[in-house]
Amino acid sequence: MIVTLTPNPSLDRALDVERLEVGEVNRAVAAHVHAGGKGINVSRALVRHGVPSIAVLPVGGTDGARLVTLLAEHDVPAVAVPVDGDTRSNLTLVERDGTTTKVNAPGPVLSAAERDALLDAVEQQLTAGADTVVGAGSLPVGAGADLYVRLARVAARHGVPVVLDTSGAPFVAAVRAGGLELVKPNDDELAELVGHRLDTVGDVVDAARQVIAAGTRTVLVSLGAHGALLVRAEGTWWAGGDPLVPLSTVGAGDSTLAGYLAADGDPADRLRRAVAWGRAAVLLPGTAAPAPSDIHLDDVRVVTDPDTRVALKEL
Numbered sequence: 001m002i003v004t005l006t007p008n009p010s011l012d013r014a015l016d017v018e019r020l021e022v023g024e025v026n027r028a029v030a031a032h033v034h035a036g037g038k039g040i041n042v043s044r045a046l047v048r049h050g051v052p053s054i055a056v057l058p059v060g061g062t063d064g065a066r067l068v069t070l071l072a073e074h075d076v077p078a079v080a081v082p083v084d085g086d087t088r089s090n091l092t093l094v095e096r097d098g099t100t101t102k103v104n105a106p107g108p109v110l111s112a113a114e115r116d117a118l119l120d121a122v123e124q125q126l127t128a129g130a131d132t133v134v135g136a137g138s139l140p141v142g143a144g145a146d147l148y149v150r151l152a153r154v155a156a157r158h159g160v161p162v163v164l165d166t167s168g169a170p171f172v173a174a175v176r177a178g179g180l181e182l183v184k185p186n187d188d189e190l191a192e193l194v195g196h197r198l199d200t201v202g203d204v205v206d207a208a209r210q211v212i213a214a215g216t217r218t219v220l221v222s223l224g225a226h227g228a229l230l231v232r233a234e235g236t237w238w239a240g241g242d243p244l245v246p247l248s249t250v251g252a253g254d255s256t257l258a259g260y261l262a263a264d265g266d267p268a269d270r271l272r273r274a275v276a277w278g279r280a281a282v283l284l285p286g287t288a289a290p291a292p293s294d295i296h297l298d299d300v301r302v303v304t305d306p307d308t309r310v311a312l313k314e315l
């Protein structure tokens with residue numbers, strides 16, 4: 001059982017527009033509403049593939065209640081921790097050519113008691129036998145930039161591996177504290193972490209090795225249309241396929257992570273599956289999670305020890 005923690009979930013709203021005219025009245029051709037937030041999306045994709053997962057999330061207000069209903073409609077097990085503030089709603093505008101504009105709301109302010117209740121809810125799942133913890137997404141104000149460090153400590157007490165997908169200060173804090181099984185930044189998030197641009201495969205590998213040196217076992221770096229790189233002390237793998245015109249990129253990174261976690265195996269197979277799940281997600285509207293029939297493993301190429309001189313945009 002994989003337990004996910006989404007400290008700042010969202011009722012994701014997506015509007016499809018022909019072409020976005022900033023500063024004008026735009027009319028959408030379609031609207032989508034999904035339960036969102038990074039850990040929730042990981043759980044949704046796993047459950048759609050028959051992999052047991054449970055999502056822990058804070059819930060408040062009417063959007064929070066709707067989010068919980070949506071999870072139940074998709075048979076995604078969830079522990080909803082009640083909070084005083086209102087669950088946020090994030091907005092995505094997708095243009096016909098796939099250009100995606102996201103506006104993420106800050107979310108409610110959590111109290112220390114609410115933060116502790118979230119960690120307690122995760123710990124209950126560990127006590128009940130969960131074997132992996134995923135902490136994912138931004139942190140709401142009040143949670144403290146060290147929430148994922150606390151999560152890693154809880155998991156360590158139970159001997160359970162921790163997987164993280166976050167950015168900014170919480171990412172820096174968690175990487176510095178170490179003891180992580182896997183992190184899944186995209187290339188921009190990894191560049192922000194190391195404090196410089198990443199232009200080539202070698203730049204990404206070097207940055208990932210810094211993360212590994214600080215105490216993380218595996219770094220999975222998603223590269224948008226250019227696939228993903230998997231870096232471990234013992235080797236590097238790249239996987240990707242032909243570029244796709246996205247219907248919505250929202251949730252593609254989360255599906256990638258879910259694909260990696262869905263089954264054990266050798267690194268190349270896990271990376272192929274991760275990239276195939278991410279590619280499937282971009283061809284679905286809003287934050288829809290891919291189903292087994294959406295996954296095309298044969299469209300993904302895997303290269304072991306890719307040439308470090310190649311520019312990311314040429315992958």
Ligand SMILES: Nc1ncnc2c1ncn2[C@@H]1O[C@H](COP(=O)(O)OP(=O)(O)O)[C@@H](O)[C@H]1O
Nearest residue numbers: 186222223224225227228243244252253278279
């Ligand atoms: N335009 C695209 N064409 C093909 N695959 C894509 C495209 N955009 C994203 N993907 C797939 O989705 C994965 C995750 O996308 P990415 O944008 O890196 O994640 P995040 O949402 O975390 O920033 C990529 O590794 C890739 O497999």
Ligand SMILES: O=P(O)(O)OC[C@H]1O[C@](O)(COP(=O)(O)O)[C@@H](O)[C@@H]1O
Nearest residue numbers: 036037038090137138251252253254
């Ligand atoms: O917690 P953050 O960083 O604000 O991101 C939350 C948003 O990211 C998503 O989880 C999608 O993430 P990805 O596109 O990176 O897979 C949305 O469902 C959600 O609205």
